[in-house]
Each structure stands twice: as C-alpha cells, then as structure tokens.
Amino acid sequence: MKNVIKTLKKSLLVVTVFTAMLGNANEIFTDKVNLKKTALILKDVKAGNQLTIKDSNGIILYKELINFSGTYKKGFDLTALPDGNYFFVVDKDLEIKTIPFTVKLNDVVFDKTKEAVVYKPFVRQKDGLTYISKLALESEPLEIKIYAVVNGFYELAYTEKIEGKQTINRVFKLKKGNYKIELNSNNQDFTKFINN
Numbered sequence: 001m002k003n004v005i006k007t008l009k010k011s012l013l014v015v016t017v018f019t020a021m022l023g024n025a026n027e028i029f030t031d032k033v034n035l036k037k038t039a040l041i042l043k044d045v046k047a048g049n050q051l052t053i054k055d056s057n058g059i060i061l062y063k064e065l066i067n068f069s070g071t072y073k074k075g076f077d078l079t080a081l082p083d084g085n086y087f088f089v090v091d092k093d094l095e096i097k098t099i100p101f102t103v104k105l106n107d108v109v110f111d112k113t114k115e116a117v118v119y120k121p122f123v124r125q126k127d128g129l130t131y132i133s134k135l136a137l138e139s140e141p142l143e144i145k146i147y148a149v150v151n152g153f154y155e156l157a158y159t160e161k162i163e164g165k166q167t168i169n170r171v172f173k174l175k176k177g178n179y180k181i182e183l184n185s186n187n188q189d190f191t192k193f194i195n196n
Contacts (some may be wrong), residue, residue, distance in 0.1 A: 037075035
C-alpha cells in the first residue's frame with residue numbers, strides 16, 4: 001500500500017511539473033511579433049476589390065488587390081507606423097469603406113464611430129441610353145461632366161451639379177461616338193469611358 005501511495009505521489013508530482021512546464025512554455029515561446037499584429041476581417045469581399053492603407057495626407061502606404069471572394073483575413077503590424085492618423089480603405093464595386101485608426105506610442109486605436117461608407121456613382125448603358133445613379137445618404141452633391149470626343153480631343157458637352165438629394169438618377173441619350181464621363185462626389189473622382 002505504501003508503494004502505491006508513493007507511486008501516486010510521484011505520478012502526481014510529474015503531472016504537476018509537466019503542467020507547470022507547459023504553462024510556462026506558452027509564455028516563454030509566445031511570438032511577440034504576433035502580439036503587435038492587428039487582424040483585419042472583411043466580410044463579403046469580391047475578387048477585384050482593393051484594400052489600401054493611407055495616411056492623413058492621402059498617401060498610400062499599402063495597396064492590395066483582393067483576388068478571391070468571401071471573407072478576407074489578414075494581420076498587419078500597424079505599430080511600426082509613426083504616430084499619426086491612418087485609414088484602411090476598402091474599395092468595392094459600389095462603395096468605399098473607410099476605417100480610421102490612430103497610432104500613438106506603438107499603440108493602435110480604432111474608432112468605430114468614425115467608420116464611413118461612401119456610395120460610388122454607377123454608370124450603365126442599356127438600349128442606347130446611359131444611366132447615372134448614386135445613393136447619397138448624407139445628401140452629398142454629385143457633379144457630372146460629360147465630354148465628347150471631337151476631332152481627337154475631349155470637349156465638354158454637358159455639366160450638372162446635383163445637390164440636396166439622397167437618391168440621384170439621370171438618363172442620357174448620347175449620339176454615336178466616344179465619351180468620357182467624370183463624376184465627383186465626396187471629394188473623389190470617378191471616370192467612365194463610353195463607346196456609343
């Protein structure tokens with residue numbers, strides 16, 4: 001009986017020592033680089049969407065063309081950036097999402113309340129008509145400029161600034177020819193070329 005108790009005590013001691021070693025091993029071998037990484041998870045991305053990181057001056061620090069559809073997951077070491085304000089910008093088919101963050105003393109802080117989605121203007125052609133539409137939830141203005149190619153040069157054929165509307169829709173019947181449509185909204189330019 002004494003041998004059984006001694007064996008049990010030794011076994012219990014070995015298990016306790018191994019447990020302590022494993023517990024300490026996790027702390028010792030933890031990859032400190034991964035602790036600095038920020039995981040970015042974006043749902044419903046499509047191949048062709050673009051992800052950028054910009055500074056407060058709009059300078060692109062990182063750019064990636066997403067080449068698959070589904071959920072995007074990636075870790076970024078944002079602590080390596082100098083102190084300042086930055087943005088993740090996700091450029092999708094019909095929207096641009098901005099995710100701001102601040103780096104200060106190697107600490108990264110996201111402010112969910114300042115995330116913004118801007119809806120892009122959409123241009124399509126059907127049955128000889130050109131449709132321009134935009135969802136403007138904040139009633140932000142949309143400036144439309146249509147240039148026609150005349151003797152190899154672009155000449156302004158139409159211009160309009162639409163303000164104070166949340167849903168913007170315009171339809172144009174353009175003559176046969178080549179056109180460049182420039183749209184400006186939310187301080188961003190969008191260009192579409194049409195061969196009619």
